[in-house]
Amino acid sequence: MTVPQEPQPPSPPADASGCGRVWFFRGARAAISIPALILTAAFVGYAGLARESGLSLAETLAMTGFVWALPSIVVLTGAMTSGMGILPAAFAVALASVRLMPMTMALMPLIKVPGKTRTWQLLVASHFVAVTAWVYAMRNLPDLPKEGRLPFFVGFGAAVSGFVFCMTGIAYVLVDRMPPMVAGALFLLTPVYFLCSLWGAARLLADKAAMIAGLVLGPVFFVLLPGLDLLWTGLAGGTLAYLATRIWRRSRS
Amino acid sequence: MQTWWGPFAIILIAGWIATDVWRWIGVFAGGRLREDGELLIWVRCVATALVAGVISKLVFFPQGALADTPLWLRLLAMACGFAAFLSLRQSVIIGVLTGVSVLVAGWMAL
Known part of the structure; x- marks a missing residue:
């Protein structure tokens, strides 16, 4: 019905859905990548952590599928094992996942075709916003035609999360039969992975300062204020890092 | 519950x-x-510190099989992994492999 504003190769409406499907599968194929493999390994490590924390297989998989952001998942696991109430737990998880908002905001202009893309399509696509898919999308989507970007991104996200979902389940079942050394190595995988990827994602000095503050304060608050230690670590460490780097920025400019 | x-x-x-x-x-x-507004910088700081707190809790107070290893070995493995990550073009995969290898090597040597 709508006439394209810019001169484009004519594409009959019947082709449009088929075209979307093609881009969806191209996105799914592009998901076979090194970053996706690293993410899978991190979730395999998480499966071990979840089992040790006393979560059932169904709970582990529900978390993987519904939350789909490993930092939030690890925070929620910690909150559940320390017996935190549902509201403090929600607060801690919400604090850990605020960064998804600016990430989603930055992605929207890339995948939205003004006047054509429906809001519900964007809401579905937004569930796949997590570090791995986002970094890949920001780097590669601009090279694709605008109509293909949304189905490509959804295909990529669905393929990565589907594969990771299955591997997490398999790892959960197998971790019990692993020798303790392999299981121990798997448990260490989560913190090393986060230490590296969090530092790699830090763009400002404030982010790095906040990371160091959190590393130091985490165990301190765990001993001093068990239960709500995660919230205190985030609020105190983050505010401290923000204020310190802000003063430093002002004094230099 | x-x-x-x-x-x-x-x-x-x-x-x-x-x-x-x-x-x-x-x-x-x-x-x-605005992505670089002061409010969002602070929010990102809080989020980063929170996740960093989770990381260090996993290393200082681990559960399961990892709890059998001495703290110094876990810290050494983390430090080696992070050093490898920083020195080799910030490659996460190299950092992870180094950290896990150091842990397993130290564990076998004990």
Whole structure:
């Protein structure tokens, strides 16, 4: 019905859905990548952590599928094992996942075709916003035609999360039969992975300062204020890092 | 929360809603909030410190098989992994492999 504003190769409406499907599968194929493999390994490590924390297989998989952001998942696991109430737990998880908002905001202009893309399509696509898919999308989507970007991104996200979902389940079942050394190595995988990827994602000095503050304060608050230690670590460490780097920025400019 | 659905209620409310709400806000706010505004810098600081706190808790107070290893070995493995990550073009995969290898090597040597 709508006439394209810019001169484009004519594409009959019947082709449009088929075209979307093609881009969806191209996105799914592009998901076979090194970053996706690293993410899978991190979730395999998480499966071990979840089992040790006393979560059932169904709970582990529900978390993987519904939350789909490993930092939030690890925070929620910690909150559940320390017996935190549902509201403090929600607060801690919400604090850990605020960064998804600016990430989603930055992605929207890339995948939205003004006047054509429906809001519900964007809401579905937004569930796949997590570090791995986002970094890949920001780097590669601009090279694709605008109509293909949304189905490509959804295909990529669905393929990565589907594969990771299955591997997490398999790892959960197998971790019990692993020798303790392999299981121990798997448990260490989560913190090393986060230490590296969090530092790699830090763009400002404030982010790095906040990371160091959190590393130091985490165990301190765990001993001093068990239960709500995660919230205190985030609020105190983050505010401290923000204020310190802000003063430093002002004094230099 | 002793019922079978208790944990799932926590996962849905404290996990799914608490996470996806930011993605939804991101969809609707798209472009209206400045990414480098002071408020968002602070918010990112809080989020980063919180996740960093989780990381160091996992190393200082581990559960399961990892709890059998001495603290110095876990710290050494983390430090080696991070050093390898920094020195080799910030490659996460090299950092992870180095950290895990140091842990396993030290564990076998003990």
